[in-house]
Amino acid sequence: MKTKQFPSFCAACAGLLLLAGCATEPRSTAPQDTTKYTVENTDKFVLLDPPTQASITCTGLQERTLPDGRIEVVANIKNRESHSMHVQVNCVFKDAQGFSTGDETPFQSLTVAEKATEAVHFTAAGAAAKKYTIRVRLAR
Numbered sequence: 001m002k003t004k005q006f007p008s009f010c011a012a013c014a015g016l017l018l019l020a021g022c023a024t025e026p027r028s029t030a031p032q033d034t035t036k037y038t039v040e041n042t043d044k045f046v047l048l049d050p051p052t053q054a055s056i057t058c059t060g061l062q063e064r065t066l067p068d069g070r071i072e073v074v075a076n077i078k079n080r081e082s083h084s085m086h087v088q089v090n091c092v093f094k095d096a097q098g099f100s101t102g103d104e105t106p107f108q109s110l111t112v113a114e115k116a117t118e119a120v121h122f123t124a125a126g127a128a129a130k131k132y133t134i135r136v137r138l139a140r
Contacts (some may be wrong), residue, residue, distance in 0.1 A: 043098075045075070048137040053079045056136055060119055067126030075120045075134045080111035086111050086139035089095035093129035101128045109139055 045058040060076040071093070079085045088107040095101050103125045112118050122132070 014061045014078075018071075036056050044131075044133055046135045048135055050069055051138045052087060052136050055079060055085055056087060056112070058134065058136075061134070063132070066123070070124040071129055071132065073132055073134070076117050077110065077112055077120055077123075077136065078117040079114060082114050084111055086137050088139050089120050089134065089136050092133045092135065093124045094131040094133065095128055096130040098131055101126065103129055107137070 028036045044061055047053045047056060057080060058075055059078045062074045064072050066072055073091060075089070075091075077087070077089065087110050088110060089110050090107040091105045093101050093103040101124075105122055108120070110118055120134075122134070124132075
């Protein structure tokens with residue numbers, strides 16, 4: 001190839017690329033989950049088995065202290081799958097150093113519809129609880 005033809009060859013290729021980009025129709029895509037708003041990698045939210053690790057995420061944790069000193073926690077559990085998921089969720093309340101206070105809620109069943117988010121509420125039995133861990137597993 002001669003060097004005089006090289007710039008025109010490059011211009012022709014660039015023109016073809018621009019035209020090829022305009023030939024396709026834009027299509028909408030489903031929104032992607034991001035890790036920016038999830039809390040699944042903290043000590044406050046634990047996924048106990050591989051099916052939940054692949055399908056469930058926590059999009060938010062809210063906590064407040066009740067007038068009697070107990071803490072109340074609300075966890076937003078999201079299903080990332082295109083089918084409903086049956087999971088079990090519980091909360092282990094801990095003291096300020098992170099040790100269990102012996103206050104552990106029983107696992108409660110939760111059905112999360114496809115691509116939906118459900119809120120789950122927990123309340124500590126005593127005022128000794130300062131921290132907590134929300135645990136999620138596939139329903140048995």
